Amino acid sequence: MQSVGIEMLNIFGGSAYLDVDQLASHRGLDKTRFDNLLMKEKSVALPYEDPVSLGVNAAKPIIDALSEHEKDRIEMLITCTESSFDFGKSMSAYMQDYLGLNRNCRLFEIKSACYSGTAGLQMGVNFVLSQVSPGAKVLVIATDISRFLVAEGGGVLSEGWSFAEPSSGAGAAAMLVSDRPDVFQIDVGANGYYGFEVMDTCRPVADSEAGDSDLSLLSYLDCLAQSFSEYQKRVPGADYRESFSYLAFHTPFGGMIKGAHRTMMRKMFKTKADAIEEDFDERVFPGLVYCQRVGNIMGATTALSLASIIGNGMFDSPKRIGCFSYGSGCCSEFFSGVVMPESQARMKTFGITEKLNQRYRLSMDEYDAVIEKSATVRFGTRNVKPDIGFMSGVRESMGFPRLFLKEIKEYHRLYEWVQ
Amino acid sequence: MNTGESVLEKINVFSVVKNAITEVLPDVDSESVDIEQNLKSLGANSIDRTEIVMLSMEKLDIKLPLVSFGGVENIKEMVDVLVDAFDGNS
Numbered sequence: 001m002q003s004v005g006i007e008m009l010n011i012f013g014g015s016a017y018l019d020v021d022q023l024a025s026h027r028g029l030d031k032t033r034f035d036n037l038l039m040k041e042k043s044v045a046l047p048y049e050d051p052v053s054l055g056v057n058a059a060k061p062i063i064d065a066l067s068e069h070e071k072d073r074i075e076m077l078i079t080c081t082e083s084s085f086d087f088g089k090s091m092s093a094y095m096q097d098y099l100g101l102n103r104n105c106r107l108f109e110i111k112s113a114c115y116s117g118t119a120g121l122q123m124g125v126n127f128v129l130s131q132v133s134p135g136a137k138v139l140v141i142a143t144d145i146s147r148f149l150v151a152e153g154g155g156v157l158s159e160g161w162s163f164a165e166p167s168s169g170a171g172a173a174a175m176l177v178s179d180r181p182d183v184f185q186i187d188v189g190a191n192g193y194y195g196f197e198v199m200d201t202c203r204p205v206a207d208s209e210a211g212d213s214d215l216s217l218l219s220y221l222d223c224l225a226q227s228f229s230e231y232q233k234r235v236p237g238a239d240y241r242e243s244f245s246y247l248a249f250h251t252p253f254g255g256m257i258k259g260a261h262r263t264m265m266r267k268m269f270k271t272k273a274d275a276i277e278e279d280f281d282e283r284v285f286p287g288l289v290y291c292q293r294v295g296n297i298m299g300a301t302t303a304l305s306l307a308s309i310i311g312n313g314m315f316d317s318p319k320r321i322g323c324f325s326y327g328s329g330c331c332s333e334f335f336s337g338v339v340m341p342e343s344q345a346r347m348k349t350f351g352i353t354e355k356l357n358q359r360y361r362l363s364m365d366e367y368d369a370v371i372e373k374s375a376t377v378r379f380g381t382r383n384v385k386p387d388i389g390f391m392s393g394v395r396e397s398m399g400f401p402r403l404f405l406k407e408i409k410e411y412h413r414l415y416e417w418v419q
Numbered sequence: 420m421n422t423g424e425s426v427l428e429k430i431n432v433f434s435v436v437k438n439a440i441t442e443v444l445p446d447v448d449s450e451s452v453d454i455e456q457n458l459k460s461l462g463a464n465s466i467d468r469t470e471i472v473m474l475s476m477e478k479l480d481i482k483l484p485l486v487s488f489g490g491v492e493n494i495k496e497m498v499d500v501l502v503d504a505f506d507g508n509s
Contacts, residue, residue, distance in 0.1 A: 218489055221469060263469070
């Protein structure tokens, strides 16, 4: 059978972060409840960072690692996002330009809340499997930011939503999908998908979010059980406990994943609490390491968790990883693939951990200033030059080239590379 | 319906729910749980609340999508959803 999967995978977790414990104290959240949520840091988009700049910064090291010939074989660039700044134009056009890709390339954008990255990945996988253009590659860029505060107003949609602020991050995942799955070889046909209409969380207005976090958790758990059950129908003998060395989850926050995994283990195997805890540490926790540092980056979070496993797991032999993706509204999927011992070394050349370590740590005052400044680039802005003097040290501190937003001129976004 | 049978059913379901509450929240004294209370006031976070729902369904041998419990405000409303499912099953 044709092999297919992720040839290269990279994460860009932004240029600045906030310690969420500090944020929780500042916002007066109940600390006893907060500790169980297993959050540590969240990446924060600066006013001159947007989904295009984050996405390009995730993809650039991948493009730089390709030969000119290989680069020219990228025939689709799919942007997966819920944070776009234009209802019509796809961000893929900007990314193609700044990455210098071939113009004989399909450029489009996918929206389906946090499921978008998986939708893009599966689209790329199916294009390669179809063999309509043998040897072609697909660049999938999942990129999301949460810039502004929660939609104002009361009612069920904002109740308990205060926990969304500490969990919401900013960042992007870039996946090069091809017939050379050096990093993650997809198990072809091993897909359980499940979706239905539910009003859990959404972005019904520009620059803001609304949601019923309780309903979202219930829907997430329904989908995990149902999509895994569909996966089992298609993969006879698949076993949640035995078939996967690691599990990558869409991770709104760590505590939710711990609850979801506990539910599956208890329901399917009646596993006792301490055995579940041990299993969680071994098979699930490696996927939370990056998620705990970047926060929820929506469409890119499942890929972030997968990258976290490849970066932090033990790969002395080929290992199968089960992946669960969930997007509000809702659509979900359980799928799997295999990581080889050499995959880890391949991905580590991008230095994801090191780059996360290099981010600037914001004080609370600086964080508040970022929120205030971000209003200058809100949705629908026609002309603006973001204040590049604002926290200018952050622009120059990381030691590798990054793309930043330079100007919005008659709605057209212009970017610049900063070394 | 407010027949004697369904009142009895409701009392039984409530006692199953109380057991599930004490299983998930060992510090709660089941005698002190009032049906008008909400689970948050007993110290349950959203994951605890979901577990209480799931344990209750398991014990009552009821299979409902978890989203059926979206918007439930207190223990009484949760019991109502379970009793409705129970009536539908039997």
